[in-house]
Amino acid sequence: MKQPTILILGGYGNTGNLLARFLLQESRASVILAGRNKAKADSAAAELNHSFEGNRASGLALDASDPQALVAAIEGSALLVAASSTAQYAETCARACLSAGVDYFDVQFSAKKVKTLRARSVEIKNSGRCFITEGGFHPGLPAALIRYAATQFDEIHTANVGSVIQIDWAALDIAESTVIEMAGEFSDFDMHFLQHGRWKKARMDIVMDTLKMDFGAPFFEQNCMPMWLEELRPLPAMFPTLKDAGFFVGGFNPVVDNLLLPLLMLIVKIAPQKGLKPAGNLLLWGLKRFSRPPYGTRLKLEAEGLKNGESARLELLLSHEDGYVFTAIPAAAAILQYLDGSIRKPGLFTQGEIVDPKRLLEDMQRMGIVLQA
Ligand SMILES: NC(=O)c1ccc[n+]([C@@H]2O[C@H](COP(=O)([O-])OP(=O)(O)OC[C@H]3O[C@@H](n4cnc5c(N)ncnc54)[C@H](OP(=O)(O)O)[C@@H]3O)[C@@H](O)[C@H]2O)c1
Known part of the structure; x- marks a missing residue:
């Protein structure tokens, strides 16, 4: 069975790099680490390939403000993850996902981004795409x-x-x-x-x-x-x-x-x-x-x-x-539920409203979060 590819914008940043690690550790997915600095993307991918089997990480030079480059980069991927400080380009990212038939997940905290995505919620649902916004720790948990x-x-x-x-x-x-x-x-x-x-x-x-x-x-x-x-x-x-x-x-x-x-x-x-x-x-x-x-x-x-x-x-x-680990773990745990199809459905959702919270807590503990009741 073909394993999914996840393109992570900001994949060599503090959140994105840890998120890529947890996704490689917890799933069979491949990750593309994307950002404007090709050398940083390649070197972060090489480090991940050293730590995880399967040569599943690669680096890519990509600017989130460039609509054509975005569409070309995400074609063939299952999911675009915006772990980058690019909330101002939410419209560009959303349009690229809709045009390339790719799902969307972000960890950004931004009222303007939510407004931008909400304006496209009907189109997102009608096109059968699953958009999950405000992932991570807070927002997210x-x-x-x-x-x-x-x-x-x-x-x-x-x-x-x-x-x-x-x-x-x-x-x-x-x-x-x-x-x-x-x-x-x-x-x-x-x-x-x-x-x-x-x-x-x-x-x-x-x-x-x-x-x-x-x-x-x-x-x-x-x-x-x-x-x-x-x-x-x-x-x-x-x-x-x-x-x-x-x-x-x-x-x-x-x-x-x-x-x-x-x-x-x-x-x-x-x-x-x-x-x-x-x-x-x-x-x-x-x-x-x-x-x-x-x-x-x-x-x-x-x-x-x-x-x-x-x-x-x-x-x-x-x-x-x-x-930062506490940001990456809940995002990875939510993406695991998306990857196995258990929460994937057409429409725009926040991570907090769409995840199965019991399983999220269990998966987060396995990945290193300590829970005291
Ligand atoms: N939900 C939560 O709990 C939570 C917690 C922490 C952070 N966050 C959010 O996560 C995002 C990243 O934060 P961070 O602290 O991890 O940031 P960071 O370490 O500074 O990394 C930002 C990344 O975004 C990339 N980037 C910036 N502009 C870009 C562009 N135009 N095109 C492509 N890539 C671009 C940067 O690479 P280049 O500059 O080299 O392109 C870098 O890899 C922020 O939006 C932040 O608000 C959320």
Whole structure:
């Protein structure tokens, strides 16, 4: 049987390279590592071929902004994975997939990208293609965890997911495009969460709508801010008894949180396009200069509801020392479900709403995520 090929845009980047590793480890698929630097793509592919049998990795020079090159590159592949900081080219990628008859998966966090894909959702469905957006850690996992929690109650009432991500940014090589993309997303940070059955925009003045969550040692209790994720949108319709829910994110470090992020927002407000690069560089400088150990990534679910007529509570804590591994593992676990056909169907979906959450958690643990219930 012919094994599928997956073209990974950003395949030699931090997320893309780890994702390629997990896909080679967990499946028989071949991967094409694509990006604008052919030498980096080839050398990353050679490293993977050294680690995994079958010579299943190859490198390719490809710019996501080039529509013809994209179509030519993905023809013959089953899936295009956008693990690149190319959310601004979502339209180009979507059109290329539709024209070449290839499915689509991305790990990008971008409201504009979601809007772009939503505008094509009917065409995606009618063409029989499966598009999965907002894959990875966050976006990607919070709605899946809440859907899992719902299976553990007779009635679910509350389900909050929080995260701590402490990364040694100074040790990382991050593409300028990624830094610019991050600045763009922080500049219009959406802070909606579900309160008493209605979506509410968080207040950040005297009455701060933050959530305190205890992530255990070494991070302990953290003050987390609401962060809207597209995958949360369908939850109230899926679970009408769910009245309070959301995703809440912990801070980077005090200098970035209290000084540089407000400054970044101001810069991008004054100069929406030209300000992105200096704002992004300021953010990266702050992350590299002021991030301190302990490093690690945690995702916690706290849910409440009714079970057998009595109040019940569920807590899950997922952890990994490396934030990028914690991004690649859920994306790989979701793609495994796509590859075996169990979740593949025509249309546009978020990872959080389409995956089988129980199997996702099991596969993630096999790949190295630690789960404490
Ligand atoms: N869902 C989650 O949990 C999660 C977590 C972390 C990151 N992310 C997202 O993942 C994406 C990648 O982040 P990262 O930190 O892994 O970035 P990174 O290490 O900086 O890698 C970015 C990759 O994108 C490639 N790229 C950039 N522009 C391109 C273009 N025009 N055409 C083709 N390739 C291009 C870069 O290669 P060249 O510049 O050489 O072309 C590089 O390989 C971002 O969108 C980020 O927001 C999601």
